[in-house]
Amino acid sequence: MNVWFTEYQNNDLIIGCRMSQVLHHEKTPFQDVMVVDTFLLGKMLLLDDVIQTSVGDEFVYHEMITHVGLNTLPNPRRVLVVGGGDGGAVREVLRNKSVEKVTHCEIDRGVIEAAQKFLPEITYDINDPRVELIIGDGIKHVMENKNTYDMIIIDSTDPIGPAVGLFSAEFYQSVHDALTEDGLFVAQTESPFFDRDFIKRIYKDVDSIFPMARIYLGNVPTYPGGLWTFTMGTKKHDPIKVDASKITALDTKFYSPEVHGAAFVLPPFVKALMK
Numbered sequence: 379m380n381v382w383f384t385e386y387q388n389n390d391l392i393i394g395c396r397m398s399q400v401l402h403h404e405k406t407p408f409q410d411v412m413v414v415d416t417f418l419l420g421k422m423l424l425l426d427d428v429i430q431t432s433v434g435d436e437f438v439y440h441e442m443i444t445h446v447g448l449n450t451l452p453n454p455r456r457v458l459v460v461g462g463g464d465g466g467a468v469r470e471v472l473r474n475k476s477v478e479k480v481t482h483c484e485i486d487r488g489v490i491e492a493a494q495k496f497l498p499e500i501t502y503d504i505n506d507p508r509v510e511l512i513i514g515d516g517i518k519h520v521m522e523n524k525n526t527y528d529m530i531i532i533d534s535t536d537p538i539g540p541a542v543g544l545f546s547a548e549f550y551q552s553v554h555d556a557l558t559e560d561g562l563f564v565a566q567t568e569s570p571f572f573d574r575d576f577i578k579r580i581y582k583d584v585d586s587i588f589p590m591a592r593i594y595l596g597n598v599p600t601y602p603g604g605l606w607t608f609t610m611g612t613k614k615h616d617p618i619k620v621d622a623s624k625i626t627a628l629d630t631k632f633y634s635p636e637v638h639g640a641a642f643v644l645p646p647f648v649k650a651l652m653k
């Protein structure tokens with residue numbers, strides 16, 4: 379079988395995966411939702427033809443968008459995940475023992491349903507009493523809940539179309555205000571190879587709104603360029619000062635107490651984005 383899915387990662391770069399079948403395809407009011415099965419990485423979620431996650435490599439992204447921030451806080455009790463309809467980020471947050479409640483705010487019910495049905499390996503147990511699922515606009519939810527969350531995770535799609543508002547300075551200000559006094563947020567912020575001006579702008583905005591802004595890295599093989607940035611805005615706790623020996627090690631595959639610190643060691647061309 380020689381059928382390939384192609385993502386146009388930008389005008390000059392494509393990624394292709396040999397696939398065996400389309401498991402699900404639906405046009406929701408928000409986007410085109412598709413789950414395909416690939417030979418190399420297993421089932422894969424595509425939103426508007428852009429790879430979001432796959433069973434084979436999702437652990438990198440979902441562990442890194444959650445545990446780095448969770449382990450920076452001494453006692454993260456309430457966590458908000460904006461987006462991330464595949465459920466991988468919520469699943470990881472639920473593994474942290476101090477977390478009492480995770481609010482999951484996803485705008486597209488179609489993605490939640492597709493994940494429940496086709497991606498049980500990635501998503502969380504919808505009946506977990508610690509989870510509150512809200513199908514709605516994350517921007518609105520953040521604006522309406524001041525001083526509520528210890529950590530906010532922004533697990534969005536690329537900064538085009540519906541996700542644009544999740545990367546604005548106004549939104550980061552509302553995220554700041556929705557956090558408790560020593561809270562922090564983490565957002566996925568694209569490729570340091572291909573999105574440099576974008577990352578510079580995000581870093582500058584976050585740094586002007588929060589007492590501290592940090593960029594860290596992970597490696598997601600299916601995303602453009604592989605090397606991927608996460609940006610953190612934090613009110614009090616510095617992720618770089620975390621004592622690795624105090625982190626409760628979970629059975630994670632990419633994140634570890636050592637990787638926690640290593641993720642903030644940036645190659646000069648990435649460090650330059652913070653100037």
Ligand code: AG3
Nearest residue numbers: 429430431462534535536601
């Ligand atoms: N969020 C999407 C990250 C951006 C991927 N970009 C791309 N492939 N062009 C991932 C959602 C996983 N919960």
